[in-house]
Amino acid sequence: MDDIYKRNVEMIYRICFMYLKNSTDSEDAVQSIFLKLLKSNTSFADPEHEKAWLIVMTRNYCKDILKSWWRTRKVELARLPEAVWRDDGDRSGEVLDQLLALPDKYKIVLYLYYFEEYSVREIANMLIRKESTIQTQLAKGRTLMKLSLGGHYDK
Structure with missing residues (x-):
């Protein structure tokens, strides 16, 4: 289990952060996910199946x-906290902010493709x-990201 x-804690945290948009809820979610894994006694064929x-x-x-009822009725903070996994490049914070602002169906697909380097076929299987x-x-x-970044991104 260790x-x-x-192998997976950072990836799980980043995915949680993309959905939940704050570090506290993301940390709680990571803990809950690994607790569910521990209780499930699931065995994996290989590391890719596990991931x-x-x-x-x-x-x-x-x-x-x-x-959840609580989440839909609480007031969101106007500004997201600084993510610990951000790069300190010139526009990387802006890119992350724009990625987090995308609708979930685009955000998770872009994350899995570019950050976790899954193929289209693997993403399709995971997300059914x-x-x-x-x-x-x-x-x-990509189009939404390009438009939100002013039409181009040069790093």
Whole structure:
């Protein structure tokens, strides 16, 4: 269990942060997800199966939190806290802010494709969507990111 935690904790935190948009809720979600894993006694065929299972579990858990009675009635902070995993490049904070502002269906697909380096087929299997849907969401997400960044991004 310790090895699974060490291999996946940062990725799980980043996915939680993308959905929940604050570090406190994200840390709580990470703890809950690993607790569920511990209680489930799930065995994995390989590290990729493990990673895919955790990503799907994380997505579902975060969506459940966002639908909860408490979450829908509490006041959100106007500004997101600084993420600990941000790069300190010139515009990386701006890119992250724009990514977090995208609708969930684009945000998670872009994250899995660019940050976790999953293929379109792997993302489609994890999110239980057609490959063509994932490709469309990637294209639309890229367009939205480009527009929100002023039409271009030069790093």
